[in-house]
Amino acid sequence: METETHVHPGTEKITSGAHSPYWVDSVGPLAFLKLEEDLTTDVIIIGAGISGISIAYELINSGKKVVVIDDGFVGSGETGRTTAHLVNALDDRYYNLEKVHGKKKAKLLAESHRKAIDHVEEIIKLDRFDCDFKRLDGFLFLHPSDSDSSLDKELIATKEAGLDVEKVKKVPGLLNYRGAAIRFARQARFHPLKYLTALSNIILKKGGAIYTDTKAIKIDHTGVVTDKKRRIIADHVVVATNSPINNLVRMHLKQYAYRSYVIGTKVPKDSLPDVLWWDTGDFKENAQTPPYHYVRLQEFDATHDLLVIGGEDHPTGLAEASEKKEEDAYAYLEAWAQKHFGVKAENVIYKWSGQVLEPMDGIAFIGKNPGDHDNTYIVTGDSGNGMTHGVIAGMLISDLITGKHNNFEDLYDPGRFKLLKAGNKFFKELIGGLFNYFRYKPKTEEPDELRLIAKNEAKVVDIKGESKGVFRDEHDHLHIVGVECTHLKCIVKWNNDEKSWDCPCHGSRFSYEGKVLNGPASTDLPYRLITKTDSGMFFKDEKINVKR
Ligand SMILES: Cc1cc2nc3c(=O)[nH]c(=O)nc-3n(C[C@H](O)[C@H](O)[C@H](O)COP(=O)(O)OP(=O)(O)OC[C@H]3O[C@@H](n4cnc5c(N)ncnc54)[C@H](O)[C@@H]3O)c2cc1C
Ligand code: FES
Structure with missing residues (x-):
């Protein structure tokens, strides 16, 4: 049976794809005026996703003059296409992160994501708004291709990193699964566009400016020129465009773009426990971050919740390397969701996909743009934890700009290059990517x-x-x-x-x-x-x- 999902013809001009995600559909595009004049400000931020808006929010609270521009609308990038689990249960697995960065940094990493979740909760309380934020447990369970020893390794590494975890024998709400799992306490979820709407209103109320449908076409350390040839002169320049458009080569050798897919299906209200579910990923796939499934609930209407199921990742432009087509990913997700949640394909009302950037050493890049002027900053390498990374960017970049010490500066330094320790992953991605590029390059037809x-x-x-x-x-x-x-x-x-x-x-x-x-x-x-x-x-x- 053909499923009706939300496809908005023409939205590809303002979001990054033809499918309309639930978050954008339920709130509507958050648009402001297009910039029509020249401006001078303390900080110009390019990109109004979770990163750009979080940075603007922190800076305005520190007394800085801030201008944010976006060539779409607020949240029209990957923040509108996310699933918005707020977690310190990182998808690169602590036992891997520990190997590359050592135990001390793995602990610091856990602390930064915990702080980000706490900070979101504090902001919501302080500014008194609702964005469906909820604290809940998350459960990491085994993909059939993985072994119990992975869970044991992760349990030890997460405990060492200071997380509140325990091994459990059952996963609530999950069908057809008999193995053990790790329960992560005090994770969270929210509605990302409701959150961005509230923060944007606060930024505007406190004297900040946000312009949408305003594209940066030239960026340097003095500011930005827009598509309408308007100039914004600034003391500090922050490029929060997800993939940094001011960095031609260096950063793009340190991260890899993947597409990830999502379906949203109606389930009777309260029929499932309100937790987060993640499997450990398909180790049969020849990928550095094995594609995994991630699932959460979202309040939908008076009688239904929306079960939001993500997964089926593959390198961007190379779906064929996993012997699949992009549009087939939803059917695989439906089959998986049917097995584990009893989901019926005809109840799927949303489907969309989005892009994540996997950093070679598993940690995002947040800070000064390497090889650039000292007043130019980037946020990238979000991986599947870009919500908390965006909030971390808010705290870290505002501290760098206001000259405050921040414990996480070195950890997230975009200039780091862990070639020796992360080299294996780096070369496998590089060589595999090159091989697949030539193998699947489109044939020019007659x-x-x-x-x-x-x-x-x-x-x-x-x-x-x-x-x-x-x-x-x-x-x-x-x-x-x-x-x-x-x-x-x-x-x-x-x-x-x-x-x-x-x-x-x-x-x-x-x-x-x-x-x-x-x-x-x-x-x-x-x-x-x-x-x-x-x-x-x-x-x-x-x-x-x-x-x-
Ligand atoms: C399917 C999927 C599921 C995910 N699930 C989770 C999850 O559960 N938990 C989690 O933590 N993370 C998750 N992520 C990752 C997370 O959503 C992203 O990392 C995060 O939203 C990135 O935010 P951002 O602000 O850095 O980028 P974006 O939201 O992409 O914002 C960048 C903005 O820059 C603008 N822009 C680009 N170029 C220009 C220009 N020249 N001029 C002006 N503006 C410009 C774009 O329009 C865009 O709005 C998921 C991602 C995907 C795709
Ligand atoms: S994204 Fe670099 S060549 Fe296309």
């Missing part, structure tokens, strides 16, 4: 293939000796883009699920109209629209028959 492109599908086609990405929309118009990524010229691949051109090299993504959806690219792909009426004529000149 011009005649244009006729065979079905509605809502795309192909790479030779047009007058040049490879072009061609998408045929539902009105039979052809959207034609150049296929060389504007970051470092890798060839982009079509993602038929989110209707985007995705770059397998460092995760840049472009809409079918060539607009940047995810960095590091910041320039759009060359684009040309051939309408249905034009197409016969245009291609007649070039002796190409595109009529179907």
Whole structure:
């Protein structure tokens, strides 16, 4: 049976995909004015996701003048496409993190995420708003490909890192699972866009400014120039664009872009215990962070909760490397959810995907942009824990700007390079990525293939000796883009699920109209629209028959 999910045609221009996530759908796009004048401020922040808004919130409370700009709306990046578990149960596993960083740093890491959850709770109490925040337990249980010894190793490492954990024999609410699990106490969840809405209102009330639909096209240590040629001069520049668009190469060699998928299904209210569930990941997949499932509940309506199930990750633009297509991921999630939660496919009302950046050594990069001026900062390498990383960025970057000591500065320093200890992972990702890039590079089809492109599908086609990405929309118009990524010229691949051109090299993504959806690219792909009426004529000149 065909499932009806929320797809908003055209939202790909303002969010990073064609599917509309529950968070955006339930709150609506949070848009402010477009910047139409030149400005001077203490701090300019580019990007209004959890990172940018958290940084602005902390700075405004420290008495700084702050301007935030976003080329979409508040939360239109990956924060709108998250699942918003707030955890210190880190998905890279403490036993791995300990190996690379040592026990002391693993403990500091746990402390930083605990502090982030506590801080969110304090902010909500202090500023008195509701964003469905809830403290709850999380349960880490074994994927069938993993062994009990992983749980034992993680139990020891998490205890050493100071987490409140215990091994339990049963996982509440989970069907068809007989093994043990680790219970993590005092984890949390919230509605990310309700949280950002409340913080944005506070920032504005305290004299800060937020401009949406305002793209930074030039960034340096003096400030920003926007797409409308407006200049913002600032003492400090913070690039919170998820993938830093002011850093051409260095940071993009230290992290890898993955896509992750989510389904949301209605379940009768209170029919499941309110906890977080995570499995340990599929060790059969040849990935450094084995793709794992992550599940939570969300208040939905008077009679239902929404069960939000995520997983099926793969490197961006390389779904085929796991022998799957992007759009098939939801069916795998449904099958898994059916087995473990009795979910019926016809009750799935949301599906969407998003992007995470996996840092080579498992820790995000938050602080001064390496090799840049001292007043320029970045937040990236969020991994599956980007909610707490965003809150940590708020505290850490505001301390760096206001000259306060922060215990976590070295831990998150973007300039670190753990090649010796994280080298194995680094080289495996690099070599595997290169191999798969060439293996699955799109084949350029003969011009005649244009006729065979079905509605809502795309192909790479030779047009007058040049490879072009061609998408045929539902009105039979052809959207034609150049296929060389504007970051470092890798060839982009079509993602038929989110209707985007995705770059397998460092995760840049472009809409079918060539607009940047995810960095590091910041320039759009060359684009040309051939309408249905034009197409016969245009291609007649070039002796190409595109009529179907
Ligand atoms: C499916 C999925 C599930 C996840 N689940 C969890 C979870 O349960 N827990 C957790 O902790 N983390 C989770 N994450 C990770 C987390 O959601 C992200 O790490 C986090 O939202 C990133 O926030 P951000 O502010 O750094 O980036 P974003 O939210 O992407 O914000 C960056 C902003 O910059 C803007 N921008 C980009 N370029 C420009 C420009 N040139 N000019 C102006 N603005 C620009 C974008 O429009 C965007 O709004 C998940 C991620 C995904 C995809
Ligand atoms: S993202 Fe770097 S080349 Fe495309």
